[in-house]
Amino acid sequence: MTEQVVVTIQHPAHVHFFRNAIGELRDRGYDVCVLAREKDVACELLDHYGIDYRRLSGAPRSTLGLLSVQARYEYEILKRVRHLEPAAILGIGEPAVAHAGRVGDAESVLFTDTEHAALQNAVSLPLADRVYTPSAFWDEYGPHHRRYPGYHELAYLHPDRFDPVELAAVGGDRPLVVLRLVSWTAAHDVGRSGLDDLKRLVAGLERFGATVRISAEGRLPPALAARRLAVAPHRIHDLLASADLFLGESATMSLESALLGTPALYVSELRAGVLEDVERRSRLLRWLSDGSGPGEVLSHARELLAVRDSTWTRRRRRLLEDRIDTTALVVEVVEDVVGAERAEATAARIGPEGRR
Template sequence: MGERVVVTIQHPAHVHFFRNAIAELEGRGYDVRVFVREKDVACELLEHYGIAYRRLAGPAGSTRGLLSVQPRYEYEIVRRVRRLEPAVILGIGEPAVAHAGAVADAESVLFTDTEHAAVQNAVSLPLADRVYTPTAFWDEYGPHHRRYPGYHELAYLHPDRFEPDPTVPAAVGSDDGPLVVLRLVSWTAAHDVGRGGVGDLERVIAGLERFGATVRISAEGRLPPALAARRFELPTHRIHDLLARADLFLGESATMAAESALLGTPALYVSGLRAGVLEELERRYRLLRCPREGCGPDESLPPARELPEIREPTLASRRRRPLAERVDATDLVVAVVEDAAGAAGTTPPEPSVPEVVRR
């Protein structure tokens, strides 16, 4: 058995980011251990992909809940890492990774692409041995911060790793006509619909349907009765098949907006939260648009009706450029682990992947 590597998971998106790297590292003889702080469907995804894991903490449920869950999770990470003595411990913006790495003399490696996670970044990134971000990332974290030309989403949506299933739209009741996937986040009550994101939601949906579109909704919580019938039920691991075959993504999720754009699906991202990756996809590659926060029908419907019309061949042509200019992020993760495992215990570590990493 080769070197031991610990991977930490705190969100479903982390499963997608690491899953191919875990398989490749295990194929190269690494002993990979996965620890999870449960959130949403993270454990469900790990089980679907056949990844063995140990659940160390349950879902937080709220900011107050996180204050009680996080210390327990961090204690368990440190305790287990000290016993396992891995060469490398990986995570996405997770403070426990940096702290456990210092205690266990493991090389702590953090990835992130989220500038607005300011508190989390402040208590984790400066303490890690290595920090890797896309080149589009706005912030700077010192000499241990390296940038790579890529996106988290290309760890699992790169054409070498993903081929969409064309039958999925029929599974959500859209056999023909334009299909719009609408993503809404952070529901707590019916009166919160669209707050901070899409404004006047019911009128936006009515306008899309008058245009002839089938609107299907993915939401983190309860929908008001008038919209509930449009909610789709689909196995979690099939969402990227749906995004790839949709004619438009409209929503408040930055990750799903970026995923749609990189799959060649026009994307309208409506939120007050911004990020360097989204700005690059909008300005450099013109693969998505970011209307202002709270925009209603007058602002969201015109581009929503326009974007599907330019999908082919314009969007396909635009998509080829980032795929040519940006690396497969799984290749990066594997290269970083092999480099970090070789550098564990040395100071300072020097990357052996200069073709994809820039300081």
């Protein structure tokens, strides 16, 4: 009998987190149903990697719209899980996964590394059958909470999974700085902000002799529009590996850069255990509060750009030496869930007489 597994996708980063595991599980004979919500380039990435999926809802256009989209998305997941009756349903911090697991009698498995998503965590993690977090995660969720020595991003950036293609032409002979701006529309981002005075910041970086390329979820000021990245979404990690510095408001891309050996200057009020762990263990990541002015940010950027590449290579090697391949963990978790279900079903068929 083919075992059914459901994987939910709500963000482009979730595509990367699950894509290798989806492929391995399908190779092992599992029927993996991928349910996706439109968010930025999530569906574009699924198409690129040839992952079959069902699109359940569109992208929200406002904070109020986010609530409507989430409600629709959760309803659709509940309906499909009741129909499919999967052995396991997987997601990243997604309330619908925990709720569907209860209604559809599937093992709900949630992965998360984001402590500041407080409301989402409160309505999902306590209800999930299993919760997996990096060991650096600050919070505790009881006996169903398991920790592993690694980071979400090593599901796709572990050296066994990713060999970057150098994109030297992007920056030419000049140091390449990738500047990332987020939209601040996620539920846990409302009321928050990041970098200020972008024109002054970009001008200062270019005075250092850097080439600046901007990745932005929203519109850019006309004066900066020509610096927007012209790289396909699936090549963004090649770009980060080729860069000399990452500067931005995205915690995920800051971690990705550090794990690839590119120093990251993360500017935000949002903190997380994994960010502090990478900063402490490797100094490949440096955090500045969102109150840091352009002058302070530029001073740190200049300092990081002056460090030799060999130093970053050495620090990356030290950072990764005892971290696991997170994709292998995801596959192992599914195998464990299915194995436990099979054992339970066998025991039920045998009955107490047969177990004597």
